[in-house]
Amino acid sequence: MTTENYPKVYLYRRIVQAKLFIDNNYSENIDLDNIADEAFFSKYHFIRQFKKIYGKPPHQYLITVRIEKAMQLLRTDIPVSEACYAVGFESLSTFSGLFKRIVGLTPSNYLLQQQTIKTQNLKTPLKFVPGCFAEKKGWTKEQF
Amino acid sequence: MSHVSIYVLNQDSAYEFYVNKLGFKVHTDAPMGKGMRWLTVNAPDQPELEITLMPISEGMMFTKESAATMRELVKKGTFGFGVFECKDIYATYEELKAKGVEFAKEPKKEFYGIEALFKDDSGNWFSLGQKQ
Numbered sequence: 001m002t003t004e005n006y007p008k009v010y011l012y013r014r015i016v017q018a019k020l021f022i023d024n025n026y027s028e029n030i031d032l033d034n035i036a037d038e039a040f041f042s043k044y045h046f047i048r049q050f051k052k053i054y055g056k057p058p059h060q061y062l063i064t065v066r067i068e069k070a071m072q073l074l075r076t077d078i079p080v081s082e083a084c085y086a087v088g089f090e091s092l093s094t095f096s097g098l099f100k101r102i103v104g105l106t107p108s109n110y111l112l113q114q115q116t117i118k119t120q121n122l123k124t125p126l127k128f129v130p131g132c133f134a135e136k137k138g139w140t141k142e143q144f
Numbered sequence: 145m146s147h148v149s150i151y152v153l154n155q156d157s158a159y160e161f162y163v164n165k166l167g168f169k170v171h172t173d174a175p176m177g178k179g180m181r182w183l184t185v186n187a188p189d190q191p192e193l194e195i196t197l198m199p200i201s202e203g204m205m206f207t208k209e210s211a212a213t214m215r216e217l218v219k220k221g222t223f224g225f226g227v228f229e230c231k232d233i234y235a236t237y238e239e240l241k242a243k244g245v246e247f248a249k250e251p252k253k254e255f256y257g258i259e260a261l262f263k264d265d266s267g268n269w270f271s272l273g274q275k276q
Contacts, residue, residue: 121172129176
């Protein structure tokens with residue numbers, strides 16, 4: 001069997017390319033109509049197929065990617081407003097509302113939570129390592 | 145099961161593969177001193193299972209000889225560590241292939257489901273599966 005033979009291979013490739021385009025350009029002002037054109041689909045057919053494969057329509061997927069990227073940035077101690085604009089949101093209140101809806105915490109609380117975890121990782125890393133692994137590695141409480 | 149280990153040749157490269165290519169989430173990334181690092185990741189829909197990306201290096205776990213032997217075995221593709229299930233194997237296959245993941249078998253219908261085989265950056269191989 002070659003790849004060309006699995007069902008709807010060309011449709012899959014075009015939808016996957018559109019998804020990768022969103023993954024790589026999430027911070028830009030993406031026009032989803034253009035993506036549908038690039039993928040040679042009508043807008044509605046594109047949205048339907050995208051949702052069938054990824055479980056959500058492209059604009060919802062774009063929001064999810066932006067929020068996940070913002071979480072990554074916040075884990076590196078970047079201020080909330082900076083993270084908001086870096087991932088492509090133009091309004092801080094829209095960003096905060098969507099972030100809370102998806103993550104369950106406000107961006108500021110998430111930032112605080114991650115700072116606490118980071119401090120714990122540095123101060124007491126053994127807290128996160130099961131005893132059997134720590135013993136095999138020779139990591140002891142006296143060291144940390 | 146809460147933890148499982150995958151032996152890798154290099155943790156930085158494994159991070160790039162599992163996080164940036166497969167899309168896994170970092171669970172813990174903690175420096176353990178003397179250049180050592182505790183690095184665990186989760187598959188996207190399985191936050192309860194920590195996958196430890198364990199470097200093969202001389203130390204408490206491996207003697208110099210066993211580390212060298214283990215590295216050779218991993219590089220040769222001796223070990224298959226498991227199956228990652230996905231919701232749509234054709235979409236996942238096309239995406240991973242576009243990201244440069246090496247597949248030893250393209251998605252194929254088997255009696256137990258649809259299956260493909262891929263290798264990680266160290267040489268460990270996995271099934272990519274979708275139940276039918």
